[in-house]
Amino acid sequence: MYSNLNNGVSMFALTNARGETVDINNDKLLSYTPTGLGVQFTNTYSQYETYFKATKSTVAQGQFQIHILFGDVESQAYQTFSDFAQFLAYQPLTLTYTTDSGTWYRDGRLNSLTKTEIGGSTVFATDRINESFTLEFINNWYNNKSAEYKSYDSDTNLGTYGKIYRPKYDPHVDRNYILDTANPKTQTSNGTDGQDLYDKAIFYKSLDQWAKTDTQYRISFDWNLKTALTNDMELTVIFNQPPWQHFTIAIPANKLTGHVDMSFTLWSSTISAKPTGLTFRIMGQMASGNTITYSNLFIKSGTISTTWTPAPEDKLAIPSGYAYAPYYVYQESNRPSNEKVMSLNNKSQYFGLQSGSPSVITVKGPCSVNPTWTVVQKGNVVATDGFVLTLTDNQKLVVSSYPEDQYARLYNPDGSYVDVSQLQDYTKTNFVQIPEGESTVLFYLDADSDVNITFKEERLLV
Template sequence: MSMFALTNARGETVDINNDKLLSYTPTGLGVQFTNTYSQYETYFKATKSTVTQGQFQIYILFGDVESQAYQTFSDFAQFLAYQPLTLTYTTDSGTWYRDGRLNSLTKTEIGGSTVFATDRINESFTLEFINNWYNNKTAEYKSYDPDHNLGTYGKIYGNQIADTSIQINSQGQQNKLVNTEFSPDLSGWYGGQSSQSGIYNTGTTTTGWSLDSEKYKGSNVIVRVIGVGSVGTYSDLIAVTPGLTLSVRSAYYNSNDFNGGTPLAFYMRFYDINKKYITSSSYNCVKSTTWREQSLTFTVPSNAAYVSYNTLHNGTVGTIKMSEPILVEGNNVGDYVQGLEYNHVATPAYTYAYAPYYVYQESNRPSNEKVMSLNNKSQYFGLQSGSPSVITVNGPCSVNPTWTVVQNGNVVATDGFVLTLTDNQKLVVSSYPEDQYARLYNPDGSYVDVSQLQDYTKTNFVQIPEGESTVLFYLDANSDVNITFKEERLLV
């Protein structure tokens, strides 16, 4: 594709810089403003600024030889009959688009051009622009399996910045176990029977737990009296990636013989995406009345999504003391890393290798609220506040769909409709000035106008503001939504 191409309303595209349509001397690619001022002495205060409608003009030689000049011109004239036209402008700074309508196309005879004599038809073509230079940007809401280690999704390369309250050891490892200082209410830790076959239960009682004043490596010591058929201690579920290598180490103290039962052990219990038990990997420990350390390296099964850390097999009786458990990625356990403090919620911060125009945001559970963050890099020279958009909501949606655009904590635009969608219908709302509509589409492609069902308490037909903003959609949990908006420039 050369520097200039035209596309008509039927989707046909013509390159206007080739042997048969040789264009030259383009003008009108810039911008012109009409400014008015209020004068005070020698000063001029701007009171109004408007942009002048642009006109693109270029000369075209028709036909690669004289005998083809008239036919080439006729073909081009038929192409122009389907308007509006879209001009594609490609340079080393990128490709941009601009829509327009034909203003003029001169017609002279061969050798009778007003520009210079030639053996081909040589004419002037003028296109009146009806909008700005633009690129269409599309963002689509995506649902992801719950992952506690991820808070932001997007087509970006992100570098996570560790939360300052999480200590990283000299090996660059972060302890994945929470509350390894063991807060008074033992948050993040559970006791009793952990169901082998059912869903992981985070509500199991912590009765019988206590904290010991004894110190090991400077940490609090957790004490648990174990009865027959019970699990000693297990942690909150930790989201993991299938195939990931993890290593765990536990410091422990055994104060009695456990009646000759199953040896003291610690192990990892794996769960699927629905938090249902799959399998476990364990390590039996040597009985001891002094502090010892044991470690285990294992690979996350292909069907696992979560893991919990456990300190004792079933079938034993006795007392377990534990201090500073560590769970890290990789096959080596480094020095102890402080876990998350009590009541602390880690929210990863991100920097970006490049500035994306949108970022997917996802809560860790299905929700009726769907969120997309957008980055609109349009440049309007202060003449316009937002870019037009097309919003598509795919059913099912049993609630009235609404959406809100928020920027810097302020609501800047809202829209909504008093209707519902079946699973094979979609709502399409366009705020493009040249083609503004609200339609409900059926599976066969037919549609009805539903603009009369718009919620008129809202601003309606939202535009996406310049810069970063967030769009909140209130739909069914199973509804899908996407946005297309124009990133626009007055100069490219």
Template sequence: MSMFQLTNARGETVDLNSEKLFANTPTGLGVQFTNTYNQYETYFKATKSTVTQGQFQIYILFGDVESQAYQTFSDFAQFLAYQPLTLTYTTDSSTWYRDGRLNSLTKTEIGGSTVFATDRINESFTLEFINNWYNNKTAEYKSYDPDLNLGTYGKIYGNQIADTSIQINSQGQQNKLVNTEFSPDLAGWYGGQSSQSGAYSTGTTTTGWSLDTETYKESGVIKKVLGVGGIGTYSDLIDVNPNEVWTIRSAYYNSTDFNGGTSLAFYMRFYDANKNYISSVSYNNPVSTTWKEGAFTFTVPGNARYMSYNTLHNGTIGTVKMSEPILVKGNSVGDYVKGLEYKHVATPAYTYAYAPYYVYIEANRNSEEKVVSLINKSQYFGLQKGSPCVITISSTNETISPSWSVIKNGSIVATDRMLLILSKNQRLVVSSYPEDQYARVYNPDGSYADVSQLQDFTKTNFVQIPEGESTVLFYVDNQATVNLTFKEERLLV
């Protein structure tokens, strides 16, 4: 490949170092800044720095012989009519691309050049750059072969006393409850009943529940269970989104008769963004003197942002025991999986402990969370914070309101969300390229509709990829595929 090539908007490419187009004396491949300063005595403090729009200039000899000079020039002029143009610059270090538009192309007669006498047309060609040098980097969601010994792949950030870990079952479901084996004590569970008015409070009541051991499922396996003689217990608050469907399973309970009353009752209590009680839903499990599963599916109210799981027994006498509760998104529950495990350990000062917020699932499971890890080696000399990108989402199922977040060093730096339903076999394409910014839904026949107006304007929208290492976390249908292309850019190559 020669040093310089041009590609027009139709995808046609010409070589500027061929026999018919011989380019020489290139200039304008570097960078120039305009800096302003505040002066203090003999010192100058930089107040603003901008990059000057670059211009690439080169002289071109047209035609390999005199008789072909005019035709070669005419062909090149027609090639230039389809803009923008992309310059490919190849050296022994690497290949880079840069887009531009025609600024000028001189036209003289054979032998009339001011550069040197020749039997061919020798003209000056100038291209105005409209962006930086770049290489397109592509990443896509990658699934991993299942590893029975590893529940998740990802990073966990925080600075809390509790040491927690996420557990995922074979169906890709995460148990949102804490300490579901009640070990080593009742950490994460609170005696009594959470308030039905005012703000959520863990309270101090501990009567009614105690740890016990019991054989259940007729497996001969001894598990720790909760035994109740009081009014019940409740869990930590759990983050939710409005109108989500969830399912709770005990997973196992048994009881003695409560004078004809019901046995273990499941209650889900909902709270607003300020953690004030809104409402609740409940399900009463029948009395059973042998270990039995109980399940309950419910929908989160439209104004709820948190919920807590409550367990009660309804009766005046008797006992009830519960083991292995599991709370998951969706209308069905797979095999039991431990929840967020609490381990009471001291956290040394100025070090990280584990907390559940930033956990990025990246495994061969039916998860609605898909993760793409990126390394952006762009260099902007401090003038720009991120690189533009194109995101493509497609699925064989419906995808409701796909969203994504860009995370760097544990902090969310950019977000986007589309308030639409992506139908089966449609593709959502969102481009943050400044010269071609759009959000479109493509149909299987290639037609498309612009959906930029359906972005969630509470988000930053049209995300950019920051320099260095970052993670893009997508919330999409579990059958969706995700592809991301970003520009790794340089001002100087």
């Protein structure tokens, strides 16, 4: 028989769906011989000779069973049982389990409650109703952990709150197909019409090894003249092998600098000719001794403009003095930002059967942009979510990834709500879970928006 713990805290308590709580370890509901507090796995193995390699592991649904004596005296046994039966009618039920290692919770539904007469128990004879109560668990042991975005006074010595610092360039993202573009290239004109002024743009492979027809690419670079031209001219970028596919860019008179950023599609004949580089040619006569400098040359797949990066083959080092850790999330204290950061530490233990804990995310308006959030762990994006909607200053968006109660709702001040799951951004993973260990959640909201997260720290054994 179990007695109360120190400070009068009971080992077992039940809470129903109406929020009513019953201590099942007191004089009127005296519990004893609990079972089913542990865990059981079903493991599948592949045998090789005398070795067994685990191929699959599943956890069995737990059942908590305990015997209860109803009523502190015989005359109260039936009424106490009846009150308990009415309490159980509002499901699901939450079992609270308190030991000297802490308090944990687990939800379940009634499996059985026996009913015998006074003195009729099969366990032992008594002057009270003595019954067996069984609860089927529907989740793991858990504690709800919360994190809330906190604002601070602006500090002009710090940057924007929640920036992710990346290197000045990442050669593996939108890779550059041209080698040796880190340093500007300068050529001097000899005054000849149609002079080739740059013929050192070399592909990292021959064109037929990386290029595809009917696929769009983008070229970008900057040009700079020593002396502005007196007449409009053309700069032509040519694949330096017949059939001479080329792109022409205007160089206006009286202009010293320019930026080129344009999409193009390669001809199949250009690819089959295997040109190994590009030639830059001024169409028109530029004064002898005038120079043109090319920098930030970039050819990449796709049509979206991106900042210059070198080719990976260049193997350039990160510039010295640039503080960089890959995808490191640095939390700063500048309130007026649309990017908000929360650091989480999830101490859940899933024995390798589950990758993350369910969460409830609440975004409080105003929010004039589509709210989105990203979970980052060890440099990797592990979960994302977002909604195509905005919030007034008295609305809130609540998103639950709890498997037993998954939803996305927009709440009004009077407590009414509408389902907005159809407005979820389906390019994202949606209904995020918080991974085990340390992680960071980045929210993209208005500067005046508030946000909080509740997630379950879960255990299979406590």
